[in-house]
Amino acid sequence: MSGSWGKKVHYTIFGESHGKGIGITIDGLPPGLEIDLQEVTRELERRAPGRNPLSTARKETDAFTIWSGFLNGKTTGSPLCAIIENRDQKSTDYDSLAFTFRPGHADYSGSVKYKGYNDLRGGGHFSGRLTAPLVFAGAIAKQLLRQKDIFIGAHIQCIASTAEANFDAVTVDKETLNQLGYQAFPVLDPLLGEAMQECILAAKSRGDSVGGIIEAAAIHLPAGLGEPFFDSLESTLAHLLFSIPAVKGVEFGAGFAFAQLNGSQANDAMYNQNNNIITSTNHNGGILGGITSGMPLIFRVAIKPTPSIALEQHTINSKGENVSISVGGRHDPCIVPRAVPVVEAVTAMALWDVL
Numbered sequence: 001m002s003g004s005w006g007k008k009v010h011y012t013i014f015g016e017s018h019g020k021g022i023g024i025t026i027d028g029l030p031p032g033l034e035i036d037l038q039e040v041t042r043e044l045e046r047r048a049p050g051r052n053p054l055s056t057a058r059k060e061t062d063a064f065t066i067w068s069g070f071l072n073g074k075t076t077g078s079p080l081c082a083i084i085e086n087r088d089q090k091s092t093d094y095d096s097l098a099f100t101f102r103p104g105h106a107d108y109s110g111s112v113k114y115k116g117y118n119d120l121r122g123g124g125h126f127s128g129r130l131t132a133p134l135v136f137a138g139a140i141a142k143q144l145l146r147q148k149d150i151f152i153g154a155h156i157q158c159i160a161s162t163a164e165a166n167f168d169a170v171t172v173d174k175e176t177l178n179q180l181g182y183q184a185f186p187v188l189d190p191l192l193g194e195a196m197q198e199c200i201l202a203a204k205s206r207g208d209s210v211g212g213i214i215e216a217a218a219i220h221l222p223a224g225l226g227e228p229f230f231d232s233l234e235s236t237l238a239h240l241l242f243s244i245p246a247v248k249g250v251e252f253g254a255g256f257a258f259a260q261l262n263g264s265q266a267n268d269a270m271y272n273q274n275n276n277i278i279t280s281t282n283h284n285g286g287i288l289g290g291i292t293s294g295m296p297l298i299f300r301v302a303i304k305p306t307p308s309i310a311l312e313q314h315t316i317n318s319k320g321e322n323v324s325i326s327v328g329g330r331h332d333p334c335i336v337p338r339a340v341p342v343v344e345a346v347t348a349m350a351l352w353d354v355l
Contacts, residue, residue, distance in 0.1 A: 005240065009353050011137055015086075016119045017127035023083040024133035026069070026140070031077030035070065035140055043139035044084075046341040047132060052184065054200050054337055061087070062132050082136050086129075099318040100325055104307025111318070128245045128335060131342040138345020141352040148355070152347050153177025154216035154340050155186045157300060159196035160203075163213075164189045169253070169282035169298045172217045186340055204333035207310030211246075212336040214343050215300045218351060221286065223277070223294035225354050232290025233297075236354060240346035241301055246335055249302030253285025268295075301343055303336045 004012040008028055015022030044062040062084055069080030101108040106126040110118045118126075142152060151174045157163060164187055167176075180186040187193035196212075203210045226233030234252055241250050258266055261283075268279035277294060285298040308331040315325050332338065 013133045017129040021085040025079050025081045027079040029075045033075040040139040047135045103313045103315050135345045138348045141348035149220045151177050152218045152344050153180045157213040157215040159199050159212040160210045162196045164192040167217050200334040209306035210334045211303045211305040218297040221292045225292040226290045228290045237350045240350050246304050247301050248304045252299045254283040
């Protein structure tokens with residue numbers, strides 16, 4: 001089972017949703033780096049479940065314990081290992097599902113690959129619960145990036161059919177990105193944010209779920225980061241972004257809208273401003289040829305609706321029989337809000353590795 005990633009910094013996640021705990025090992029951090037653990041805790045709280053009616057009722061503090069690689073407020077240079085205990089799992093919710101594959105989940109594909117030995121409770125190792133260690137690692141990477149004046153932020157661009165404007169791809173700034181990180185429901189337009197939340201609660205009342213889009217930005221990246229072809233910055237970011245459960249689409253800059261543009265519209269005109277090479281537009285999202293251009297990095301990810309829903313659905317059981325299922329237990333009617341800090345985290349991990 002592949003749980004490791006990274007070239008210059010190596011990350012390994014482990015654990016299952018209903019196991020004793022989850023965690024991550026980070027190998028490659030230089031010694032002597034100061035880490036603000038309160039800031040790490042704040043980032044984890046942004047993702048933690050059970051905080052409001054938009055989230056699952058499962059309550060986890062996501063408090064972490066660092067087992068190695070950290071002493072007196074600084075990294076030691078040895079692998080840094082952190083553990084997050086699971087405290088509010090209810091595995092009995094899954095007793096009736098032990099031999100029934102939930103539509104939209106990895107129950108069937110995982111069972112085939114791991115010959116039925118995989119942990120199905122709460123999704124096991126496939127669960128979004130495993131994104132908590134990613135946020136831990138990303139919180140560290142974000143602190144390291146800030147030392148280089150690089151800032152990352154994201155907002156909920158849409159929930160179902162309710163959408164707000166995109167970032168200004170040319171002028172998005174530090175203040176905007178930082179403010180989003182302190183919002184319980186991070187949006188640029190509070191009124192549209194309320195409409196999005198009403199959409200989530202309406203789906204919840206029907207026993208259904210909804211998805212959405214998260215738009216992220218990173219600013220002050222120097223030009224020249226990344227490689228052409230196989231190690232392009234898009235490739236590196238997409239690898240991690242698609243590792244987030246429920247991410248089913250990624251686009252950079254104008255993305256799929258490029259298909260409706262002419263070259264004269266799609267190209268970003270360049271000019272020199274006080275010896276800084278900038279572009280008047282940023283349709284390419286700050287990346288050309290797989291390499292940063294110095295303009296803001298802009299991308300969006302599509303999050304599918306939570307597959308665990310109370311409505312009856314057709315599926316099969318482990319015997320191959322056609323059956324119906326209604327998934328009980330505690331689940332998010334929309335995981336988009338809790339996925340925002342995860343998207344920021346893996347972005348930070350990718351950028352720190354490239355730097």
